[in-house]
């Protein structure tokens with residue numbers, strides 16, 4: 216009876232924890248980082264520049280795949296390793312930021328976000344394995360073979 220009570224308590228605690236803790240975002244696959252740190256409007260007057268708009272790399276990638284490479288959303292979502300509804304949300308957020316920047320003349324600054332690059336390679340210091348697609352369910356990068364988090368990113372010219 217006591218054991219059952221303990222199990223019930225821990226289930227309750229877990230469900231309370233799961234309810235209030237934000238779920239870690241899945242990593243989104245990006246084929247390449249933007250080649251610029253951001254953009255700035257050419258101003259005609261000396262008005263104060265509006266605050267910069269921060270655009271995550273996944274938002275940049277969504278705009279690039281949809282409006283530059285002209286991929287369908289299903290295909291673009293597959294490229295980024297996410298569901299189509301998630302892609303649609305990221306794309307909508309990116310379009311709104313872009314429209315705000317164009318309308319208000321605000322600078323755009325690219326920043327991180329939950330992404331990994333397909334051009335990235337890692338070396339596991341534990342088992343000496345090289346890998347380039349970290350487990351998307353993990354919040355930190357771990358080796359796919361031995362699950363060690365003792366990894367380091369390799370330089371591009373190593374390969």
Ligand SMILES: [Zn+2]
Pocket residue numbers: 339340341342343344358359360361362363
């Ligand atoms: Zn390893």
